[in-house]
Amino acid sequence: MKIDLHSHTLCSDGVLSPADLVARAVERDVNALAITDHDTVAGLAAAQQAIDELQLPLTLINGVEISTSWQQQEIHIVGLNINPHCPTLLSRLAIQQQRRFERAEEMARRLAKNQIPDVLPAVLALANGAAVTRTHFARHLVDIGQASSMNNVFKKYLGRGKIGYVPNNWVDFAEAIQWIQDANGVAVLAHPLKYKLNGKWLRRLVEQFAEAGGDAIEVISPQQTPVQKRELCALAQLHGLTASVGSDFHQVTTWNDLGKNLYLSDDVPTVWASWPQIPASPQV
Template sequence: MKIDLHSHTYCSDGVLSPTELVERAVSKGVDVLAITDHDTIAGLAEARAAIAEKQLPLTLIPGVEISTSWYEFEIHIVGLNINSYCPVFLQHLASQQQRRVERAEEMARRLEKNKIPDVLENVLKIANGAALTRTHFARYLVQIGKASSMNTVFKKYLSRGNTGYVPNNWVPLQEAVQWILAAGGTPVLAHPLKYKLNGRWLTRLAEEFSAAGGKAIEVASAQMTPVQKRQVWMLCQKFGLTASAGSDFHQETPWNELGRQLYFTDDVIPVWQDWQLPEPKSVQLSS
């Protein structure tokens, strides 16, 4: 069974619609998919409807990826199997969206101060109602020729110490974990190696995440080597956590795809060990 528990639609910073994402997942042989847009569940209804209407052999896990603050680091926590109708949880996500707007306004102000005009207006057009992210800023700056690639934008404008960087204003990590638990979900520490923490800090993160009520860490994600997977799994074992797997798919690239290389070794305990999942099926999508 192929399981991918971390993916994005254009409701945040992905490029595919929810319908296109679930169709792509089936075409890539994925049996179980979590949609985990940034601080929003706006894509879930369309994804559910597409699966039902097209009778896709895909189990959808309702999810979200919450941006959090931990010792001035921005840490992302994925919530899996959340109750997407929980009114209190929806209020929490609305508060995160307000934080995103405030941060975007300040980023735009700083960029405009450095002679890049009409930033917020154009970023809002690109986002088209989606949860605002730095990716939308990066797309705009590439579009107007300020950089040749998204990576260059982040290095030159949006990273710490540069013109458009604004310190995060996210909810504390421990609080976000409690939001997810209260909504009946499973908190998962997303892409742990992406934060570029040294061994001591990464261990501390795993320990405090577990103490806060966290349940799993992404042990398999895009471009992780077998050695890295083993190192992260050892952290899970040390702090009583299970293992998750997610591509963090945003769009088609040469280095990442839905369901690709998300395998575990036999001794790894997956986060879905107690989930009731259907038997995998294979179908060919019509063109």
């Protein structure tokens, strides 16, 4: 059983359509896939339609990834098994989308001030109605020759303290947990090692996430070391959180793909253990 509970489509900053993403998951022998686009559930219906029409052997888990603020850090919380038709959730995500647009306007203004004009129209065209993210800015800046790679864009323009960086204006992370749970979902702390926190601050993040009512933590992502996996499992156990796994897939790369290296031992309580659509057994 191969499970991947974190992935993106072109409805946010992924490169595949919902239909192509679920097809890729089947090619990769993934049995259950969560689509977790940034602050939107727009791709879920199309993904399920493709699964139904093509009779794909894949269980779709309705999800979303909400950008939040904690201690002046941008922290992402994945909502799994949500009701994507929940009116309250949809209205709250609409607020997030407006915040995204306002942040994009300010990023474009700062880049224009530094002799990189006309960024916003190009970024909006690139997003094509999807949730606007810094990844769209990075792709555009690479396209116009401002940097050789998306990594370099963040180092030169979009990272904290750089000319195009705009502090986030996202919802408080405790509030986002409530949004997810109000939509009958479970709240998962996404990719905790990507925030580059030291040990003290990582422990504080996990502790406060649990205190705020969070349910689970992504303990397995591609490229983690065995030591990192054990440490995250121990943190989850310490704070009564279940374990989730996710590739955070946006596009195929040499280091990442759907379902890649997402293995849990059979003694770790999983976030999906009580879900009827997924067997409780570990991935093999």
